[in-house]
Amino acid sequence: QQQVKQSPQSLIVQKGGISIINCAYENTAFDYFPWYQQFPGKGPALLIAIRPDVSEKKEGRFTISFNKSAKQFSLHIMDSQPGDSATYFCAASIQGGSEKLVFGKGTKLTVNP
Amino acid sequence: EADIYQTPRYLVIGTGKKITLECSQTMGHDKMYWYQQDPGMELHLIHYSYGVNSTEKGDLSSESTVSRIRTEHFPLTLESARPSHTSQYLCASSPKNLNEQFFGPGTRLTVL
Numbered sequence: 738q739q740q741v742k743q744s745p746q747s748l749i750v751q752k753g754g755i756s757i758i759n760c761a762y763e764n765t766a767f768d769y770f771p772w773y774q775q776f777p778g779k780g781p782a783l784l785i786a787i788r789p790d791v792s793e794k795k796e797g798r799f800t801i802s803f804n805k806s807a808k809q810f811s812l813h814i815m816d817s818q819p820g821d822s823a824t825y826f827c828a829a830s831i832q833g834g835s836e837k838l839v840f841g842k843g844t845k846l847t848v849n850p
Numbered sequence: 851e852a853d854i855y856q857t858p859r860y861l862v863i864g865t866g867k868k869i870t871l872e873c874s875q876t877m878g879h880d881k882m883y884w885y886q887q888d889p890g891m892e893l894h895l896i897h898y899s900y901g902v903n904s905t906e907k908g909d910l911s912s913e914s915t916v917s918r919i920r921t922e923h924f925p926l927t928l929e930s931a932r933p934s935h936t937s938q939y940l941c942a943s944s945p946k947n948l949n950e951q952f953f954g955p956g957t958r959l960t961v962l
Binding site (some may be wrong): 769772780781783795824832836838843845 | 889
């Protein structure tokens with residue numbers, strides 16, 4: 738049973754457009770929702786993360802929107818650039834202690850010039 | 851930039867060989883993890899450790915084994931490599947009371 742469902746599997750966006758990746762979770766105890774960015778041949782790197790006490794968090798061109806009642810969160814990339822082309826993973830966990838991150842299956846983003 | 855290192859970065863070996871993938875971190879993190887990932891695909895947790903002498907199997911069954919004798923070191927061993935073990939192996943670590951994981955660059959393993 739997959740606890741974090743991510744969509745779409747792949748996404749193609751034109752330069753300057755908005756990229757939107759969605760995730761849905763099942764465990765209402767989750768209280769930490771990070772997004773990781775992975776370039777080919779590299780390990781994933783933390784991009785941005787949110788706690789459920791806020792509905793939105795913005796860092797530069799990257800924004801997480803969080804809907805607690807719907808148990809959904811999404812990553813928005815504004816003014817998408819070819820350098821944003823990567824695989825993006827959402828994840829969720831219960832913060833602290835022995836809980837592990839539960840990852841989505843990933844979204845491959847391609848931004849065309 | 852996270853200080854977590856993996857060696858070798860690339861490894862091509864024959865079937866039946868014993869291999870050890872090295873992972874070291876200099877951040878003093880208690881928790882360490884091994885993931886298996888086909889390029890660009892989902893991450894599969896195969897082993898994790900919450901401290902010295904603590905190791906647990908992950909969500910994906912794996913024929914590999916791990917050890918945690920020192921906080922900074924979390925090697926993964928395959929006693930007899932097979933072509934089905936061909937994949938990318940990612941090591942990660944996180945502090946004791948946080949779940950943010952810092953990933954190494956990965957080892958790309960090819961078993962012929």
